[in-house]
Amino acid sequence: MKRTHLPLNGLRVLDAAARHLSFTRAADELAVTPAAVGQQIRALEDTLGVVLFRRTTKGLELTPEAEAGLGALRHGLLQFEESVRAMQAGQSSKSLTIAAPRDLTEKWLLPRLAEIAHEDPELRFALVNADEAIDFTEANLDLAIRWGEGPGEHEGESLESEGMVTVERPGGGADTRISWPGCLNDPEVSLVRVGDAGLALDAAAAGIGRATVPELLARADIVSGRVTVIGDPKPYRLGYWLVAPLPQWRQKKVKALVEALCA
Numbered sequence: 001m002k003r004t005h006l007p008l009n010g011l012r013v014l015d016a017a018a019r020h021l022s023f024t025r026a027a028d029e030l031a032v033t034p035a036a037v038g039q040q041i042r043a044l045e046d047t048l049g050v051v052l053f054r055r056t057t058k059g060l061e062l063t064p065e066a067e068a069g070l071g072a073l074r075h076g077l078l079q080f081e082e083s084v085r086a087m088q089a090g091q092s093s094k095s096l097t098i099a100a101p102r103d104l105t106e107k108w109l110l111p112r113l114a115e116i117a118h119e120d121p122e123l124r125f126a127l128v129n130a131d132e133a134i135d136f137t138e139a140n141l142d143l144a145i146r147w148g149e150g151p152g153e154h155e156g157e158s159l160e161s162e163g164m165v166t167v168e169r170p171g172g173g174a175d176t177r178i179s180w181p182g183c184l185n186d187p188e189v190s191l192v193r194v195g196d197a198g199l200a201l202d203a204a205a206a207g208i209g210r211a212t213v214p215e216l217l218a219r220a221d222i223v224s225g226r227v228t229v230i231g232d233p234k235p236y237r238l239g240y241w242l243v244a245p246l247p248q249w250r251q252k253k254v255k256a257l258v259e260a261l262c263a
Contacts, residue, residue: 010044011073013037014052018070021060094122096257099130100145103198104240107217109145116260136245142254143244147182147214151241155249157258159240161216162233169207170228176209182238183212201227216240 016026016037023037030037045052052066062070100109105127117123134144136154150156176191180200192209194200200211201218205226214236221227242258249255 007044007047010040010047012077013040014044014066015070015073015077017041017053017060018062018066021062023060093253094120095124095126096142096253097126097128097140098143098145098257099128099134099141101147101196102129103196103201104145104147104217105129107198107201107220111220112261116257134243136248141244142248142251143242143257146241146243147238148241149237149239151243154243154245156241156243157262159216159242159262161214161239163215163235163239164212165215165218165222165233166210166212166230167201167204167218167222167227168210168230169205170225173204173207174209178203178209178211180211180213214240 013026013030016029017023020026020029023034023041027034027037041052050065051063054061054063098109098113109127113125117125128141130144130146134141134146136144145159146152150158178192178194178200180194180197183197183200192203194203197211197213197217201213201221203209204211204213205221210230212234215233216239218227218229222229242261244254
């Protein structure tokens, strides 16, 4: 019989009924009705082409055919249990693989992970650059941070931010506008162009000009006084999102990390 045709539910019912030699007690264990147990056993007998139980004056009795396969069945069910435990072990793992844009990793994520790891020294993080498209399967990721309008095809939660801020070196720098892919400035009138918002922020801090960047990215540099803000923050339709496919998103360790990063 092909694996795709294995009557797994019926075999589970057979194991319970064989241990109790009672459809009623098997039904109690499986949280179903005795009639449902009887239906599963009859369906299994039809599928296998053998009789599995006989009723005697003393109650239910296994047939030789049922007894012949019972040992292997129970061994197989134990193997299933081991498989499930092995897969669930990753839920309690202290290792997480996170993908994020390079500039966000440097400016915001690494300091936050350091704080989180200080609270739980057993945590281990593997960081992956995610400036391009994110492939959770190929990279074996637990969580990713993306810049966009929402979580896309995945589950997600936004990182709180005030939008975009324009920054320059304290005391003033050049009036030159610094552009980066996706910035608010018109790149055609910007005299300096860099590869990402993190480099734009560094260029502004060096006095090269003014850069408009995500407030979340610039937050630490603003607090430290490395750059100063010109004007008020501007709301923006794009932002940073924590994202993961549903199976990863449901993991306890991922939920805990999302909660910590959003705190």
